[in-house]
């Protein structure tokens with residue numbers, strides 16, 4: 001199944017931590033009046049779920065089994081995205097440093113990726129059918145989840161800018177944040193290629209842009225991509 005058929009607007013955005021993917025994607029989806037999917041939140045939610053249930057994250061087949069069945073519900077309204085398992089709201093719980101430190105162990109499990117990619121494609125197709133399109137962001141959306149998306153963007157920013165943004169959010173020092181961010185990107189790179197743009201993927205470098213400038217830059221790429229379609 002091609003996600004991009006039927007005139008739906010599928011915008012795929014990848015990039016390393018702290019480039020502005022989540023915040024910019026939400027604003028872009030809001031401006032376009034379409035849905036929003038944070039795929040990183042799905043890997044974080046599975047990590048939280050396994051830890052909560054006492055499942056050893058290194059037991060690859062047990063974690064992959066949970067990926068297939070755990071009761072995840074992603075709210076895809078860009079103005080108020082939600083993450084729930086069962087009826088429990090875990091949006092805040094999945095952002096804790098302990099989940100951030102453990103999530104790469106879950107995301108580098110290929111059995112997990114197979115299941116979550118399947119769920120991401122299903123969700124994207126459903127949301128796009130409902131709203132006319134979707135902005136999905138993560139590490140492998142442009143290359144694996146939706147390589148046939150209408151518009152494919154790699155968001156980049158200098159390591160310095162990314163660390164400064166994350167440190168601001170976490171109220172942490174640059175040195176401590178550097179270790180977390182760089183280390184996570186390195187581990188994540190084992191299973192997805194998001195540091196350089198694949199063929200046909202447009203790079204948006206946000207190092208010297210403010211937030212509004214980044215939103216405008218992405219909207220300009222979307223406009224151009226739509227025109228070509």
Ligand SMILES: Nc1ncnc2c1ncn2[C@@H]1O[C@H](COP(=O)(O)OP(=O)(O)O)[C@@H](O)[C@H]1O
Pocket residue numbers: 015016017018019020021022023024165166169206209210211212214
């Ligand atoms: N272009 C930008 N300039 C300055 N700050 C930004 C920019 N884009 C995002 N931010 C801020 O940086 C932080 C990290 O952004 P986020 O969207 O979470 O990045 P990512 O999803 O790529 O990890 C957020 O606090 C966000 O508001």
Ligand SMILES: Nc1ccn([C@@H]2O[C@H](COP(=O)(O)OP(=O)(O)O)[C@@H](O)[C@H]2O)c(=O)n1
Pocket residue numbers: 016017018022039040041043044103104107108137138139140141184188192
């Ligand atoms: N498409 C995706 C999205 C995220 N991930 C994993 O999920 C983690 C959390 O993603 P995130 O988008 O919330 O990360 P940040 O916004 O904190 O950088 C990443 O560090 C990857 O391990 C992935 O493997 N593939």
